[in-house]
Amino acid sequence: MRTRGGSVAGNPVLIGAATVLVILVAVFLSYNANKGLPFVPTYQLNAEVPSAAQLVVGNDVKIGGTRVGAVSTIKPKTLRDGSVIAVLGLTLDKDAGPLPKDSTLLVRSRSALGLKYVEITRGHSTQGYQDGDTIALVHAKTPVELDEFLNMFDENTRAASQANLEGFGTAFAGRGESINTAIGAFRPLLRDLVPVMRNLSSPQTGLGTFVTELSDTAAIVAPAAETQASLFRNVDATMAALRVVSRPYIQDSITGAKPALDAGIESLPRQRPFLANTEGLMRELQPGVHALRTAAPELASALQTGIEVLPKTPPLNQRLNSLLQELKTFAEDPLVPRGIQNTTDLVNSLKPTLDYLAPTQTVCNYLTLWFRNISSLLSEGDRNGTWQRFIIVTTPQGPNNEGGPSSGPANGPTAANHLHINPYPNTAAPGQPKECEAGNEPFLTGQTVMSNPPGTQQARTEGYSKDSN
Known part of the structure; x- marks a missing residue:
């Protein structure tokens, strides 16, 4: 029979060893709790983000506000253009996968002290990421950090905000009654604003798409912002110059514009046939004008020569008078057309x-x-005479050669x-x-x-x- 003192419960060494072992297991589990419990199946993904944004290993990964895993690794990655992004290793619960391939992720702030977590928004795609896949950079959204927001308020912005507050305070000081009257007058506006807002909020209006396109437009024209600012400055200088002549010159031109426009409305329709004929004439002249481009130097030379020749043409014209009279008589002769027709027939036959x-x-x-x-x-x-008078041609020998009569062509x-x-x-x-x-x-x-x-x-x-x- 075993004595009472020989049981395990009575052995203080064994009890102490068991206690230490339990404490070590608890410490190990507590230390690795953020990385997931051991022997629990997980769903591993990698995600490319523009910046780790003060993330640390062990930060939560949430879907719909529920923790589904943790950040296990953070590694930098250099792209082909030289820029550097971060690649996050995400260890998720097994039942969180597979994530649809149109899912997006965002690194968000958990508190004002700088604690961050990764928020995943599930998509609706029928295709999902397999264990070990990488979420591409295009699916990562870039948040606006608190320090970026505060950096907007630089010294110039703070001075301008102070000036605005002072200006608004001075503007509203002592005008409470007027403001109350204005608010009362806003009631019809707000009443009529309800159907307008209802139309704007309707999906058929597409206001969200319009705002998105405005954002894209602003992003496109952003590189030209300095050019546009220069344009506005130049327009201001132009308007300042026009202000000097605004009265009475510009004012008189505006006053006289209406009668001029009325006259144009009355007369321009009558000019339409003339303009149409002119357009046809210019179209027909276009080939000739195009040819004149290369012939212009020769034409200029001909005109220069004509300036010297034309004063001498009157005596020549007087001498040509009798010749032209004879040509006229010849042209009026009834036999001439017949002769021309016969000549034409001869040329056509030839x-x-x-x-x-x-x-x-x-x-x-x-x-x-x-x-x-x-x-x-x-x-x-040569000395015997020209080649026409003296030439010796030897002929080959053989039957029917070309040196005398033959019964057939020479053929060997x-x-x-x-x-x-x-x-x-x-x-x-x-x-x-x-x-x-x-x-x-x-x-x-x-x-x-x-x-x-x-x-x-x-x-x-x-x-x-x-x-x-």
Whole structure:
């Protein structure tokens, strides 16, 4: 049988050890309470914020005013543009997740002593953040800190506020009865203001969107604030200058403006056809005026020359009088129109031929080269005479060679005894390849050629090409 003194309750060493162990566990739990209790599942998120804003590890994280976790870590992060933001590690209760991806967060003040906490506003997205995801910086709102608000009241602002208070105090001093009368007169205004405010508060009015857009507009024009202030200063200087001439000059111009406008209302509709015709004329003159831009120097030179020539034209006009009389008689002759018509028919009948032959000169320059070669034949040579009078051409040997009568075209057997002739070479005429074949044909050794050679030759001849015109 165990004695009473041998029980655990009677052993002071064991009781003391158990007490110390309980105290250590309690201290450990108390120390880590802000970071979450051990062995309790949590929901971990990271959040990017513009500034840690005096947050410390262990500060609360709340949703709807209820604590759902704590800040576990705070780390800086440098962006690509060189700016630095803070990345918060948030340890939340398991039942707080998953947060919708359109949720926002804000670092707010918990007291005037500088204690902060992170407030999360849940969104409505169907997609949520998984454990370990990061809330991007765009979902973090930037609060206005108390020190930023107080920094607005610098020395100039405080002096201006003091001047305003003094001015308002002087303005309202001794005017209580008048203020009471004004307040009584406000009653109809306030009565009529109710439907106006009801319309403004209606969702269909979109006043919230209007105010938001005004805020965006103010943010856009903020960089130009100094320019606008300079504009107002310049306008003030202009108005100060106009004040000198406001009476009677500007006043008289305003007084006479109404009769002038009445006259304009009466006369301007009658000018509309004239303005329409003028607009059409200017539109038709536009191509010519555009061309005059490049021709202006030549026209100026012509006019300068005309100043010297025109005084000498009267004697020439007198001498041309008889010529013009004869031209008049010629023009009135009934046979002249018939002759002109026949000439027109002749030119029209020659047009296809000229169109076909024109490239011979305009593209291939054959006429000029022919006359040049004829001149060379009659002027160049040696002691035996010019090339036209004396020339020796040796012909290749073989059957049907070009040195005498033959029963067929020269066709071998030697490589030189082949006939090469092109009776109708291409001259870039309509329907032909664009080539100057005569004088540019390749010599096909060992082949008999009696028509256009294969391939397309160059569209130019010696010393001339169409592109050089």
